[in-house]
Amino acid sequence: MSEQHLDDKELLFQFKDPSTKERAFTRIIKKYQEKLYWHIRRMVVTHEDANDVLQNLFIKVWNGLDNFREDSQLYTWLYKIATNESLTFIQQQKKRASVSLSDVENGLSNQLKADKNFDPNKIEWKLQLAIQQLPDKQRVVFNLRYYDEMPYEEMSRMLDTSEGALKASYHHAVKKIEDYILNS
Amino acid sequence: MKPGADILQELQELNSLLTGMDRVNVFTVPEGYFETLSAIILFNNKVDLGQAVPQGYFDQLADNILNKIKAQQSIETSTEELRQLSPMLYSIQDSNVFEVPAGYFNSVSDAITAKLRPQAPVVRMGIRASFMKYAAAAIVICFLTLGIFKIVHKSIDGAQVAMTLDPSIQKGKTMNDKQFNDALNNLSADEIAGYLEKNGNEADIAELSANIDDNNLPKQDDYILDQTALEKYLSDDNAKQTAN
Numbered sequence: 359m360s361e362q363h364l365d366d367k368e369l370l371f372q373f374k375d376p377s378t379k380e381r382a383f384t385r386i387i388k389k390y391q392e393k394l395y396w397h398i399r400r401m402v403v404t405h406e407d408a409n410d411v412l413q414n415l416f417i418k419v420w421n422g423l424d425n426f427r428e429d430s431q432l433y434t435w436l437y438k439i440a441t442n443e444s445l446t447f448i449q450q451q452k453k454r455a456s457v458s459l460s461d462v463e464n465g466l467s468n469q470l471k472a473d474k475n476f477d478p479n480k481i482e483w484k485l486q487l488a489i490q491q492l493p494d495k496q497r498v499v500f501n502l503r504y505y506d507e508m509p510y511e512e513m514s515r516m517l518d519t520s521e522g523a524l525k526a527s528y529h530h531a532v533k534k535i536e537d538y539i540l541n542s
Numbered sequence: 543m544k545p546g547a548d549i550l551q552e553l554q555e556l557n558s559l560l561t562g563m564d565r566v567n568v569f570t571v572p573e574g575y576f577e578t579l580s581a582i583i584l585f586n587n588k589v590d591l592g593q594a595v596p597q598g599y600f601d602q603l604a605d606n607i608l609n610k611i612k613a614q615q616s617i618e619t620s621t622e623e624l625r626q627l628s629p630m631l632y633s634i635q636d637s638n639v640f641e642v643p644a645g646y647f648n649s650v651s652d653a654i655t656a657k658l659r660p661q662a663p664v665v666r667m668g669i670r671a672s673f674m675k676y677a678a679a680a681i682v683i684c685f686l687t688l689g690i691f692k693i694v695h696k697s698i699d700g701a702q703v704a705m706t707l708d709p710s711i712q713k714g715k716t717m718n719d720k721q722f723n724d725a726l727n728n729l730s731a732d733e734i735a736g737y738l739e740k741n742g743n744e745a746d747i748a749e750l751s752a753n754i755d756d757n758n759l760p761k762q763d764d765y766i767l768d769q770t771a772l773e774k775y776l777s778d779d780n781a782k783q784t785a786n
Contacts, residue, residue, distance in 0.1 A: 387651040482637040507620040532627045
């Protein structure tokens with residue numbers, strides 16, 4: 359059976375059974391790794407950093423899934439951990455470099471520009487540079503809505519923010535990105 | 543009811559009495575029988591499809607359908623929302639500038655499960671091993687210290703040395719190299735450690751006495767009580783020798 363069609367309830371049941379725990383864990387990874395990877399990658403930019411964050415995420419899942427209360431969807435829970443891990447990683451980079459947050463954002467922009475495929479004339483790369491100019495949380499909101507098409511209701515539960523605030527944040531982000539692209 | 547022409551012809555050929563008879567139905571049927579017949583047949587003969595429905599299927603069916611509808615509405619809504627907010631961003635929504643190494647997603651689970659496997663236990667060195675390490679260092683220091691006395695040629699004020707040096711140091715000065723090495727080899731780690739603890743300061747004093755001007759030698763109490771005094775005189779002596 360394809361991992362994409364495995365029921366989350368069944369996976370959680372298998373995970374809680376010691377005899378099938380590792381197999382279930384592997385299936386969870388294979389089912390969600392790509393979605394989570396891209397969510398992380400859009401935050402931290404480079405593949406190496408995204409790989410580190412992704413692995414740390416799943417190690418936390420291994421250690422914490424037994425305590426998952428199933429009061430939300432499994433993938434919502436995973437997305438929440440991925441978001442927190444990405445933001446924590448960015449904060450740690452800031453502390454390590456002992457620079458201001460804006461300089462960290464410039465650092466991420468520089469990493470974009472260092473990509474071997476970077477082309478400043480292409481709108482797709484301008485979009486990524488524009489996204490990096492957003493504050494952390496607004497960047498998360500934008501990525502979740504724009505790339506993952508997450509409903510505001512679900513985003514609200516995940517980020518513990520009102521739907522109205524999220525909608526306003528997203529609309530504002532879209533305008534800022536548009537202005538950046540048009541003026542760059 | 544009149545029979546058809548071919549039937550009459552057939553009867554006439556047979557010269558049958560039936561040729562002249564009208565067909566009359568003598569049997570009666572309950573009123574409305576044929577109007578209800580099909581319903582009666584279906585009711586009395588229910589079709590069994592023979593397919594099992596998963597347990598709880600109908601309980602979850604409504605929620606499943608609603609979730610699918612909401613998900614579909616959400617996609618349509620977010621798409622429509624984006625189209626209205628920014629046709630430009632809408633047009634490039636599916637673009638992806640980031641590359642991923644080939645085969646990466648096939649290796650993620652293996653890499654993670656490898657990290658989760660128990661690490662090899664770290665065995666701490668025992669106290670005896672630590673002591674042997676320090677004993678070996680003490681042996682080296684002792685060798686260097688006693689060796690210095692073999693090299694030094696200046697005379698030392700006998701009275702002062704007698705007051706400050708351990709007899710073993712004086713004895714070491716009279717040994718030849720072979721005697722010195724044999725004595726060193728016969729020393730245990732405990733003996734070396736005890737020697738250094740007892741005579742370390744005195745050994746430094748003896749070295750200092752052999753190499754600096756006696757008139758400038760600091761008081762004995764200064765050496766014993768204040769370690770920095772020795773360091774200061776050594777640095778001052780080096781400075782003088784450099785100047786000369």
